[in-house]
Amino acid sequence: MGLRIALRNVLRNPRRTVLSLVIISLGTGMLFAVSGFVSFITDGITESTVEQYGNLQIADIDLWERADDRLVTLMEGERVEQVSALLDELPDVTGYAANLTFTSQIQKGSESSLLFGVGVDPANRILAGYEIARGEDLKPGDRGKIVIGRLLADNLGVEPGDYVTLLIATVNGSFNTGRLQVAGVFRGFEEFIESQFAYVPIETAQLLLNTTGVDKLVVSLTDLDRTEPVAAILRERLASADLGVELRTWDVLATQYEQTVSMFTFILGAVSLGIFILVLFSILEVLTMSFLERTREVGTLRAIGTKRHHVFRLFLSEGILLGIFGGLLGILVGIGLGFAVNHSGMGWMPPGSLEEVPILVKMSPVSAITPLIIAMLSTLVSAIFPAWHSARLAVVDALRTQ
Amino acid sequence: MTNEQTNPGKDAASVVVAATQLRKHYQTGAETVEALRGVDFRAERGDFVVIHGPSGSGKTTFLNMLGCIDYPTSGAVEIYGQDVATLSDGKLAELRRDKIGLVFQTFNLMPVLSTYENIEYPLLLQNVPRPQRRERVQKLIDAVGLTNEAGRRPNKLSGGQRQRVALARALITETHFVLADEPTGNLDTETSKRIMGIMKSLNENRDVAFVVVTHDPMVGEFARRTVEIRDGLLSTVTQGG
Ligand SMILES: Nc1ncnc2c1ncn2[C@@H]1O[C@H](COP(=O)(O)OP(=O)(O)O)[C@@H](O)[C@H]1O
Ligand SMILES: [Mg+2]
Numbered sequence: 075m076g077l078r079i080a081l082r083n084v085l086r087n088p089r090r091t092v093l094s095l096v097i098i099s100l101g102t103g104m105l106f107a108v109s110g111f112v113s114f115i116t117d118g119i120t121e122s123t124v125e126q127y128g129n130l131q132i133a134d135i136d137l138w139e140r141a142d143d144r145l146v147t148l149m150e151g152e153r154v155e156q157v158s159a160l161l162d163e164l165p166d167v168t169g170y171a172a173n174l175t176f177t178s179q180i181q182k183g184s185e186s187s188l189l190f191g192v193g194v195d196p197a198n199r200i201l202a203g204y205e206i207a208r209g210e211d212l213k214p215g216d217r218g219k220i221v222i223g224r225l226l227a228d229n230l231g232v233e234p235g236d237y238v239t240l241l242i243a244t245v246n247g248s249f250n251t252g253r254l255q256v257a258g259v260f261r262g263f264e265e266f267i268e269s270q271f272a273y274v275p276i277e278t279a280q281l282l283l284n285t286t287g288v289d290k291l292v293v294s295l296t297d298l299d300r301t302e303p304v305a306a307i308l309r310e311r312l313a314s315a316d317l318g319v320e321l322r323t324w325d326v327l328a329t330q331y332e333q334t335v336s337m338f339t340f341i342l343g344a345v346s347l348g349i350f351i352l353v354l355f356s357i358l359e360v361l362t363m364s365f366l367e368r369t370r371e372v373g374t375l376r377a378i379g380t381k382r383h384h385v386f387r388l389f390l391s392e393g394i395l396l397g398i399f400g401g402l403l404g405i406l407v408g409i410g411l412g413f414a415v416n417h418s419g420m421g422w423m424p425p426g427s428l429e430e431v432p433i434l435v436k437m438s439p440v441s442a443i444t445p446l447i448i449a450m451l452s453t454l455v456s457a458i459f460p461a462w463h464s465a466r467l468a469v470v471d472a473l474r475t476q
Numbered sequence: 477m478t479n480e481q482t483n484p485g486k487d488a489a490s491v492v493v494a495a496t497q498l499r500k501h502y503q504t505g506a507e508t509v510e511a512l513r514g515v516d517f518r519a520e521r522g523d524f525v526v527i528h529g530p531s532g533s534g535k536t537t538f539l540n541m542l543g544c545i546d547y548p549t550s551g552a553v554e555i556y557g558q559d560v561a562t563l564s565d566g567k568l569a570e571l572r573r574d575k576i577g578l579v580f581q582t583f584n585l586m587p588v589l590s591t592y593e594n595i596e597y598p599l600l601l602q603n604v605p606r607p608q609r610r611e612r613v614q615k616l617i618d619a620v621g622l623t624n625e626a627g628r629r630p631n632k633l634s635g636g637q638r639q640r641v642a643l644a645r646a647l648i649t650e651t652h653f654v655l656a657d658e659p660t661g662n663l664d665t666e667t668s669k670r671i672m673g674i675m676k677s678l679n680e681n682r683d684v685a686f687v688v689v690t691h692d693p694m695v696g697e698f699a700r701r702t703v704e705i706r707d708g709l710l711s712t713v714t715q716g717g
Contacts, residue, residue, distance in 0.1 A: 079586070079588060079589070082588035082589075083588055086587075086588060370584070371584075371586060371587075373584075374580070374584040374586070375586075376545075376569065377543070377545045377572065377578055377584075378572065378573065378578055378597070378598060378601075378645070378646075379569050379570065379571075379572040379573020379574070379598060379601050380569065380573075380601060381565075381566050381569045381570075382565060382566070382569075384601075468546075469545040469546070470540055470545055470546040473545070473580075473584075
């Protein structure tokens with residue numbers, strides 16, 4: 075009954091109710107769209123991070139701590155085989171590949187630059203990592219070839235077919251140089267990759283470093299969500315095999331990941347708070363007005379035996395009803411906004427990125443939850459004070475009000 | 477000037493309301509208005525008291541005290557022997573809900589509720605189960621002649637119909653104590669007579685005590701007892717009826 079009276083009171087002044095619903099649903103809709111955009115962005119960041127690092131990587135325990143001491147931290151053939159055997163037992167593992175990373179100086183004529191090199195197996199590429207812009211990618215069987223980032227190529231004035239010189243410290247600490255032919259130039263996801271990274275066949279990297287070892291096994295899994303469970307099993311098996319290796323998952327490897335994602339989470343939080351406050355104060359004003367107009371009715375209800383907390387509940391229900399209707403309407407508004415954005419072809423430039431990416435709003439039932447909660451919470455909170463005020467009125471004073 | 481009304485032959489349990497030495501002062505700025513200046517009053521089952529008095533004499537103030545919707549500055553009000561000053565706000569609300577029926581000059585119906593729902597409302601407060609509610613409301617609606625108006629909201633009713641709804645709402649709890657403040661103040665003479673007639677028959681058939689405040693001389697015709705209020709003091713005009 076209380077809810078029925080509340081509902082009728084809500085519908086009593088259609089203009090005011092429409093105004094309230096417009097405010098709540100616009101706020102909710104906006105929040106739905108913004109949070110859909112943020113989840114699109116963070117999903118994208120997650121995806122490209124995993125593309126860059128794999129789901130997890132396995133290396134000598136010491137490598138993670140002191141990567142520069144190459145003599146003791148590389149994995150030689152036997153350990154690699156033992157780890158590989160463990161990986162082969164896991165059905166979630168879709169692939170793994172050995173890497174050998176190095177830092178060196180790259181030179182072309184009088185131009186030189188710092189280079190982060192990655193030795194990869196062209197026959198077993200499990201990470202995308204880049205897209206070839208000019209020339210071609212490393213092929214199985216390639217020796218003495220290199221593909222370099224587009225910005226790095228531009229800085230050095232290098233084109234596919236040209237030769238570059240790498241100056242590098244071997245694992246023993248002596249100097250080595252290598253002359254490599256540029257097979258291709260790639261486009262990376264981020265600026266620092268395009269300006270500093272290069273890929274060579276792993277045998278070439280081993281020659282340059284004067285080793286037969288590798289430093290990491292990059293592992294990819296069937297699904298992102300399988301990372302933690304597989305990591306847990308694998309950690310245990312690696313420990314009991316006592317191979318002196320340790321695994322790290324992608325989110326730990328990508329040190330910037332948490333930071334970037336929490337920045338977007340913060341932005342979303344700020345937008346949510348703003349909308350919460352906006353809705354709260356607008357609805358507070360509307361409800362205060364609406365309750366005040368009914369002071370005499372409150373007096374009558376109380377005079378015939380309605381308790382204070384009943385009056386409080388009755389008025390609070392009006393706020394809650396507005397929140398529910400406005401919130402649900404807002405999700406529809408949000409879906410409309412999402413469709414509009416997704417078909418508008420708008421784009422934006424993520425920080426550190428080289429190309430505009432489309433602005434898309436990811437819409438899922440889950441992303442409706444927070445906006446709905448915000449809508450209901452803000453209207454509930456805005457009803458509390460005026461409802462409390464009305465419930466506390468002295469009966470005679472309320473009755474005397476015109 | 478003050479008189480205590482007693483009705484010999486009835487025991488204390490039949491006393492519905494008793495007020496002793498009621499005073500009510502209103503402070504407005506530097507001025508103090510003494511709306512009630514020591515009033516003693518008592519009403520029993522089956523009483524029909526009409527209180528006359530000019531405007532501003534303290535009628536509404538007095539009735540509000542008896543109805544437990546306002547507090548006296550001093551003095552005591554007892555409802556069925558219970559001193560209401562000792563009751564919490566919640567208990568007072570229960571007392572009003574269960575023991576007192578109120579009728580206002582301006583009807584004071586809930587505009588969002590139909591005739592049926594307005595009358596049903598006190599039973600909802602009492603958590604009366606639905607089948608009983610339906611039966612009791614329907615019976616009373618028929619009794620006050622609003623069978624065809626059951627589904628209408630107050631703004632679709634005439635003044636007389638509205639007051640009949642209000643009367644039914646006051647009586648639905650089967651209270652034996654109804655307070656009415658100028659119940660005919662907004663009605664024409666014919667309608668007023670009809671409303672008073674309903675009250676009179678409830679008084680006679682069900683022993684309901686009515687205390688009716690008015691300055692309408694016609695209402696006096698229905699009284700068993702008439703009391704005059706002037707400058708915050710009561711005096712009996714007629715006794716018996
Ligand atoms: N809330 C109030 N504040 C101040 N004065 C009041 C208040 N209520 C009533 N009064 C005064 O008390 C006196 C009695 O008022 P009331 O009981 O309403 O008289 P009646 O109902 O007989 O017309 C009047 O002088 C009125 O102005
Ligand atoms: Mg009055």
